[in-house]
Amino acid sequence: MNVLEKIVNSVNSFSKSERKVADVILANPQTTIHSSIAALAKMADVSEPTVNRFCRRLDTKGFPDFKLHLAQSLANGTPYVNRHVEEEDGPEAYTAKIFESTMAALDTARQRVDINTINRAVDVLTQAKKISFFGLGASASVAHDAQNKFFRFNVPVVCFDDIVMQRMSAINSAEGDVVVCISHTGRTKNLCDIAAIARENDATVIGVTAYDSPLAKECTLVLSLDVPEDTDMYMPMASRVAQLVLIDILATGFTLRRGSKFRENLKKVKDSLRGSRFDKKDFNN
Amino acid sequence: MNVLEKIVNSVNSFSKSERKVADVILANPQTTIHSSIAALAKMADVSEPTVNRFCRRLDTKGFPDFKLHLAQSLANGTPYVNRHVEEEDGPEAYTAKIFESTMAALDTARQRVDINTINRAVDVLTQAKKISFFGLGASASVAHDAQNKFFRFNVPVVCFDDIVMQRMSAINSAEGDVVVCISHTGRTKNLCDIAAIARENDATVIGVTAYDSPLAKECTLVLSLDVPEDTDMYMPMASRVAQLVLIDILATGFTLRRGSKFRENLKKVKDSLRGSRFDKKDFNN
DNA sequence: ACGCAATCTGTAATTTAATTACAAGATATC
DNA sequence: GATATCTTGTAATTAAATTACAGATTGCGT
Known part of the structure; x- marks a missing residue:
């Protein structure tokens, strides 16, 4: 009070x-x-x-x-609380609520995430021969995003949102490969299969998913975020934002672990983008 | 501040x-x-x-x-500050920093976003014959996510991360169509072209991008988030999270505007997913 | 209604904290 | 390399808050 x-x-x-x-x-x-x-x-x-x-x-x-x-x-400051959007909310109200709920979710995620597991995941990723990101539905875009990030590190990265491709990729995995399976609920059957197959083929499987879920049981390492959101009822919102932030953290850990000389690579990628963009200063002509 | x-x-x-x-x-x-x-x-x-x-x-x-x-x-409760990750940061430090920076970014985004424009964007979207989401690079995954959300609304939605497809789609657009162009910097040349083409073909173009950017100039409606992040130097992180939250807001506005009977649709989509998932209670067998 | 006890309240002394003034040291500039 | 400018710390000063104590008020029982 x-x-x-x-x-x-x-x-x-x-x-x-x-x-x-x-x-x-x-x-x-x-x-x-x-x-x-x-x-x-x-x-x-x-x-x-x-x-x-x-x-x-x-x-x-x-x-x-x-x-x-x-x-x-x-x-x-408004306290960051999870507030559900109501039928009669106007634009102002639902905008505020969604921002706040998302921030609240990130706050709990931050408190619950296990630093040790993150550290181990970064370990595994830095030593990976190949990294694969798999997700379905809403988690597919998280997987895409992860690919976009890790791609800059000059590591072989793949990302599939197609179960057939995922399956083929999983079957072809080998020791030293890392497979990251993303699913908020951890109850997507197909993804559990993929995880199992990847493990049978000696890949290290990192699950970005709920603790104690069927998917978690198939993984070598589980990164649980524990964001309170019932995606069976509502659209995945906050949970997926938390997943993205987790990916950011893994990517950051990766670059830090690789040392400074490696970060020149990142600059190269950035420089290559310059040609596709208008210049920062004089785009008014 | x-x-x-x-x-x-x-x-x-x-x-x-x-x-x-x-x-x-x-x-x-x-x-x-x-x-x-x-x-x-x-x-x-x-x-x-x-x-x-x-x-x-x-x-x-x-x-x-x-x-x-x-x-x-x-x-x-929590200091939401934008803190840059340092070379010597351990897992604990960079995890905390990234969470906090992201929350800080959302906080500024919330303060700066223009509710009126959001409301108009929702207006436009609810009346759209067809909605297209276009993004490149990191923004492509945001576009994907948007598609995943709006797809549930039983509206024709497309999403392309391929400039040729984007171009074709833009050329084929007509009055009543809505094109959403996503770019943090707003300086991606190709996307500016797409926006221009779509407008020439009478589509309404919503830009999720920086104010005053070349892309913004091509748009009918600009949703600016103004998250402080130099994506020319660093990887897009917080900016993209803010974009996602904005999409969440638009989707929420959409469902609210459509009224309650429409929301039964959402339930149908949700129910259809059930078959692909393990049951919530008894997944331990 | 009176007196005793308990509770408030204020004055003045004390303690604690914050600020200022000044001088020594470091750094930059020519 | 000398001078000027900017930092930083020590010691003195001032301001603020707290404590101790005493006077006043209120409540209560006789």
């Missing part, structure tokens, strides 16, 4: 002078956080220790600490 | 000692707001006046005022 609410709630348990302080603070919270205890005492027409006691009553260490708490209550 | 961002942004203009202070604060922002100037100075291994000067440089009145501002920045 934030301090402002707390003040309102406990307004009854205040003494006369404390209430004066509360009134002044509630009336000018912004002014309060930039005032000294003396100024506030004067505004409320009480003594300084009274203000101090008021602060303590609200479970803060003293006046400065109270101001800190108050400042946080006043911070414009 | 919040203080944390400010610190990150002006890290170059800091002196050696000020930088030490910045590092300590960025590493433990929560601790900082509960520390005295003496404690912080000790942590950063600098003198107290240095800390004070640091605060002043950030346009605050002094240390207590700085703490107030910092508290407000942290009010949302």
